[in-house]
Amino acid sequence: MTHVFRRVLTRELPRAVHAEGVWITDAEGRRYLDGAGGAIVSGVGHGDPALLGAMARQAARVQYVHGTMFTTDALEAYAEDVATVLPMDGAMIYPVSGGSEAVETALKLARTYHLARGEEERHVVIGRRQSYHGNTLGALDVGGKDQLKGPYLPWLGRFRHTETPYEYRCAMPGHPGGCAAAYAEALEALILDIGPERVAAFIAEPIGGATLAATVPPPGYWTAVVEVCRRYGVLVIADEVMTGFGRTGRWFGVDHFDVRPDILTAGKGSTSGYFPFGFAAASAEVYAPVKPGGFVHGFTWSHNGIGAAVAHATLRRLREGDLVGQAATKGERLREELRAALAENPIVGDVRGIGLMVGIELVTDRATKAPFPRSEQVTERVLAAARERGLLLYSSTGHVDGRDGDLVMFGPPFVISEEEIGLAVERARDAIDEVAGVRAG
Ligand SMILES: Cc1ncc(COP(=O)(O)O)c(C=O)c1O
Structure with missing residues (x-):
């Protein structure tokens, strides 16, 4: 029983109890890589x-x-x-x-x-x-x-x-x-x-x-x-x-x-x-x-x-750690790794962005760019599959015609390490593969 009128009314939410760097821990001890900085919010990272x-x-x-x-x-x-x-x-x-x-x-x-x-x-x-x-x-x-x-x-x-x-x-x-x-x-x-x-x-x-x-x-x-x-x-x-x-x-x-x-x-x-x-x-x-x-x-x-x-x-931290410059180079790396990891995935139409603002567009057919029908809930399934693997992503739907269209976003804190970028890419790839019906390698 809760008296909180939650943002999400369709499923139970985990309780966040700790956050540090790019990681959020819930009350069950599960750790999530904050791949989207919440809603593309966190640049400096948690717990600074x-x-x-x-x-x-x-x-x-x-x-x-x-x-x-x-x-x-x-x-x-x-x-x-x-x-x-x-x-x-x-x-x-x-x-x-x-x-x-x-x-x-x-x-x-x-x-x-x-x-x-x-x-x-x-x-x-x-x-x-x-x-x-x-x-x-x-x-x-x-x-x-x-x-x-x-x-x-x-x-x-x-x-x-x-x-x-x-x-x-x-x-x-x-x-x-x-x-x-x-x-x-x-x-x-x-x-x-x-x-x-x-x-x-x-x-x-x-x-x-x-x-x-x-x-x-x-x-x-x-x-x-x-x-x-x-x-x-x-x-x-x-x-x-x-x-x-x-x-x-x-x-x-x-x-x-x-x-x-x-x-x-x-x-x-x-x-x-x-x-x-x-x-x-x-x-x-x-x-x-x-x-x-x-x-x-x-x-x-x-x-x-x-x-x-x-x-x-925040301003000082961004300046002193050259975190703005890091967002540029790490973003480049994240996009390159995502493109390589998702190259064969038939539902990945586009990997795009600039700095650490990265979008993936999911389509039924790469050639025609046809979107999935909204009833298939592709974005929601990818986010859930990523969450299961301990990766948090941001999303948007319906951009193609006001109903259909599936978009997934990365926007991690700029302090993300190369190893964490690799982990995020691996988890995203497995999640999208699962939804696309491709066996994870
Ligand atoms: C470009 C832009 N403007 C305004 C807003 C609204 O900000 P808030 O959710 O803090 O009210 C957002 C939130 O996503 C945004 O992306």
Whole structure:
């Protein structure tokens, strides 16, 4: 009997009692390799003394003060330091408790910026189909995963959506040539259809994450869409909740594309999962017009000092251990090993990604790329088979047509060793082989 309204209602969950490095131990003494860092959260790894120490020290100094009444040394020091790695000029951070709150903050900030400049008509935000920005109503609405929206459709529909790059199944005419320009044209056509004077912002994940499993856009994509946004005075919001803080082998996903967004959102890896934290960052240019009139927004837990202290310790740890560089090289290794191990597996259509953000797409037929019917529960079976072998993976389903589609994701902590990468690959291979009906060798 439990009084916990759990995330999973269809099966019993093990009780986690200990976590260290890339390993989580349950109450039965079973050890799981955290192959996805939870939900692509943990970069530094579990049980890091530097992060735990920073949390304890700040808690001993000041646990909680309201963001309208005080600032803290912890928050001021973090903001100063993180501004040096953020891909924006004069970044100003608005700390919150997680990714969805960061996205809500970014949306409101974009609106507030335009109001402050006297552009009252600008309120439409453009997101992308098959994207994910969170589960609160604004973030859900601007995201593009229809299955998550279904029950709540009567409350949604304020925002518009354009195409998302997805190289494995790209439907653009002329693919692989000219796709970047085609996506930019589609975005421009949508802006013109809405009326440029009504469009406030364009929000996108630099690299497709929770819904498309580590989809890297084609060369030139980001430059082309940013150029369209600039032409029409549309703010660019980079949602770095999953891609931020080293996950892709650079500090931020947009760093791969030399993009400097107007607003950036962070969550997950900002504290490596040690504390519920995130932020929306505004460039100096966005912040300046907003400052005089203020920002009608706020949460009880925003601007939290303990969160800032943990985030700062995370930043230092990433920097000092060159963990960002390690995410790049280890990610390369993980993809190479997965490709080799899964080369003969008939249901593995694609192994993709960047840094330690890695996706595997499962299909019934490699040649046609036909997805499995959802009724076969392929992703769920692979995750269960991996769990049985002591490997935790992340997943997404339904991306192909809103119902079918099977994606499995790796996103381990950056401290994963070569031996642990090998073990994760072996366990994943055996799990996928089992589901594919191939005898494990
Ligand atoms: C790109 C992106 N934005 C926003 C979110 C929402 O973050 P949270 O679950 O912390 O609210 C996620 C979560 O997966 C995400 O991947």
